[in-house]
Amino acid sequence: MTAVALSPGVAALILFGAFFVLIVLRVPVAFALGLACLPLLIYDDRLSPMVLFNETFKAYNAFILLAVPFFLLTANLMNIGGITDRLVHLSRTMVGNWPGALAQINVLLSVFFAGISGSSTADAASQSKIFIEAQTREGYDLSFSIAITAVSAVLAVIIPPSILMIVWGGVLSVSIGALYLAGILPGLLIAAAQMATVHVYAKLYKYPVYPRATFRDFLCSAAHSVPALMTPFIIVGGILLGWFTATESACVAVIYAALLSIFIYREMDLKRLSHALSETGKLAAVALFCVGTASAFGWMLAYYQIPRALLANVSTWGMGITEVGFFIALVFLVVGCFLDAIPAIIIVGTTLEPLARSVDMHPVQFAIIGIVSLAFGLVTPPYGLCLMISCAVAGVRLRYALKDTMIMLLPMLVVLAAIIVWPQIPLILPQLISPEFLR
Amino acid sequence: MTRLIEAYHRLLTRLMVATVAILVVPVSLQIVARYTQLIPSYIWTEEMSRFLFIWMIMLGAMIGLREGTHFEVDVWPELGRRANAALRIVSHLFVLVFALVFLYWGIKFVEFGWYQESELAELPMPFIFIAWPLAGATWLLFLGEIFVNNVRILAARDES
Numbered sequence: 354m355t356a357v358a359l360s361p362g363v364a365a366l367i368l369f370g371a372f373f374v375l376i377v378l379r380v381p382v383a384f385a386l387g388l389a390c391l392p393l394l395i396y397d398d399r400l401s402p403m404v405l406f407n408e409t410f411k412a413y414n415a416f417i418l419l420a421v422p423f424f425l426l427t428a429n430l431m432n433i434g435g436i437t438d439r440l441v442h443l444s445r446t447m448v449g450n451w452p453g454a455l456a457q458i459n460v461l462l463s464v465f466f467a468g469i470s471g472s473s474t475a476d477a478a479s480q481s482k483i484f485i486e487a488q489t490r491e492g493y494d495l496s497f498s499i500a501i502t503a504v505s506a507v508l509a510v511i512i513p514p515s516i517l518m519i520v521w522g523g524v525l526s527v528s529i530g531a532l533y534l535a536g537i538l539p540g541l542l543i544a545a546a547q548m549a550t551v552h553v554y555a556k557l558y559k560y561p562v563y564p565r566a567t568f569r570d571f572l573c574s575a576a577h578s579v580p581a582l583m584t585p586f587i588i589v590g591g592i593l594l595g596w597f598t599a600t601e602s603a604c605v606a607v608i609y610a611a612l613l614s615i616f617i618y619r620e621m622d623l624k625r626l627s628h629a630l631s632e633t634g635k636l637a638a639v640a641l642f643c644v645g646t647a648s649a650f651g652w653m654l655a656y657y658q659i660p661r662a663l664l665a666n667v668s669t670w671g672m673g674i675t676e677v678g679f680f681i682a683l684v685f686l687v688v689g690c691f692l693d694a695i696p697a698i699i700i701v702g703t704t705l706e707p708l709a710r711s712v713d714m715h716p717v718q719f720a721i722i723g724i725v726s727l728a729f730g731l732v733t734p735p736y737g738l739c740l741m742i743s744c745a746v747a748g749v750r751l752r753y754a755l756k757d758t759m760i761m762l763l764p765m766l767v768v769l770a771a772i773i774v775w776p777q778i779p780l781i782l783p784q785l786i787s788p789e790f791l792r
Numbered sequence: 793m794t795r796l797i798e799a800y801h802r803l804l805t806r807l808m809v810a811t812v813a814i815l816v817v818p819v820s821l822q823i824v825a826r827y828t829q830l831i832p833s834y835i836w837t838e839e840m841s842r843f844l845f846i847w848m849i850m851l852g853a854m855i856g857l858r859e860g861t862h863f864e865v866d867v868w869p870e871l872g873r874r875a876n877a878a879l880r881i882v883s884h885l886f887v888l889v890f891a892l893v894f895l896y897w898g899i900k901f902v903e904f905g906w907y908q909e910s911e912l913a914e915l916p917m918p919f920i921f922i923a924w925p926l927a928g929a930t931w932l933l934f935l936g937e938i939f940v941n942n943v944r945i946l947a948a949r950d951e952s
Contacts, residue, residue: 375883379866381857381863382864383853384862384887388886414846419815419819419842596827604819631809634852635856637848637849637852638852639862693863735866736863
């Protein structure tokens with residue numbers, strides 16, 4: 354007996370319906386994605402649950418995703434090896450005399466951290482431990498401290514190197530070198546927006562200030578940090594010059610951080626190393642396991658041609674390039690509330706790509722809009738990983754820091770809008786440095 | 793029993809740590825081999841790193857269930873201890889289904905690849921595929937423990 358072929362609408366209803374019900378029942382996202390595929394895999398004669406295995410295997414068997422554990426490991430090595438401490442000190446000599454000193458340091462450290470590691474979750478985890486307690490001790494509000502730590506952590510995936518850019522480049526065939534260059538300016542703008550927010554908060558609530566550091570102090574700590582600050586140049590430069598691939602660059606970052614920790618800063622021991630390895634493996638594995646089941650879910654969507662059916666409607670609206678930009682950002686912002694960024698790229702990025710192409714949006718701009726929107730999703734509930742981590746470190750529920758987080762997101766959304774309206778913001782650096790990557 | 797599970801858990805964690813540590817090696821070899829004559833450029837480095845990577849993910853996913861680190865979305869208001877345990881039992885029933893699927897079809901998956909060899913190093917593929925049914929079996933074991941704990945909480949009379 355052959356079952357009637359399902360229409361895209363019915364299949365979508367079953368897939369998404371099952372997924373949402375499972376999520377509400379607090380089934381872990383990775384399992385919910387896999388389970389949601391099951392009814393159709395069993396019902397449809399042309400399919401079998403083997404799809405689940407083939408698709409997860411294919412997802413994990415991809416060299417490109419190796420960058421995820423490598424970047425996490427880099428971040429963990431930075432923390433145990435004394436690199437982070439030096440960068441904190443450097444940040445202090447730079448912005449310590451600004452209003453809201455410690456919070457400014459928090460943001461600036463995220464910028465440095467973002468240039469070395471490509472993982473926001475690692476950033477949130479390590480900086481929450483450093484800053485939340487220290488800030489509240491100095492009289493900052495707890496909810497403000499949690500919010501600024503979580504919000505600044507999203508820079509890690511916008512400023513190169515970035516896990517999301519590697520995944521995006523791999524899934525949608527865009528030059529990762531171009532994406533890295535394109536991410537720099539938007540990332541710095543978002544950091545500036547955050548610092549302005551901190552400034553306003555500090556003035557309103559009279560947050561403390563440190564005495565101005567001497568120029569000598571600044572030079573000394575800058576000198577100490579130079580080897581660490583070289584990392585982004587090695588990584589991005591190495592890719593641009595074709596020395597190594599994006600995944601290999603992540604491995605280079607690991608080796609470089611390890612060498613610095615062992616030979617220059619000399620603060621690593623075996624026990625901390627094994628702890629760093631174990632933390633890395635655990636976080637990378639649960640995140641990537643989810644990528645596997647999300648790939649299976651994405652495969653199901655494609656099999657029933659659901660994306661095409663959804664977009665058939667949208668393309669009749671006759672939107673221009675800017676409207677499409679805002680539409681794409683909106684979709685990614687909403688999806689980012691519920692899904693992890695990597696599965697979101699696999700499922701939604703591939704879905705929206707034809708739409709972006711239909712209005713001649715540059716693939717690099719499309720990627721940056723998507724990645725920045727998804728980065729904001731890291732702090733938006735119910736599934737905002739960075740905010741969840743910061744709240745967990747502080748020992749409060751997610752709701753507690755929500756208001757301040759949303760306030761801080763507003764200026765960042767302005768930057769996102771600017772990226773949509775002026776494609777030059779992401780495109781100018783790649784155009785100047787390596788125009789051949791844009792073709 | 794709990795102690796046995798604990799020991800098994802620790803073994804899995806050790807193995808996973810080892811995969812992460814070793815993972816750096818083949819990728820570095822690959823880069824070094826490209827630019828120097830020190831070592832020949834082995835073609836299997838890429839494949840080896842991918843296979844270690846698969847094992848790292850599957851081992852980590854097994855451990856993650858027991859440690860409760862798989863990401864969840866929390867849409868519920870603050871629940872009491874018992875309501876929480878009840879919800880956990882329900883959600884883990886679904887995980888149980890998933891574990892059974894991984895075990896049952898996972899075995900077929902291994903049988904299917906029984907005579908396959910990897911393209912480059914000619915490793916027998918079942919070494920890789922077995923991670924799936926093993927994950928299913930491990931989850932079943934851990935789920936048993938989780939169910940017992942939650943039922944105990946649910947059965948406890950004193951609500952304080």
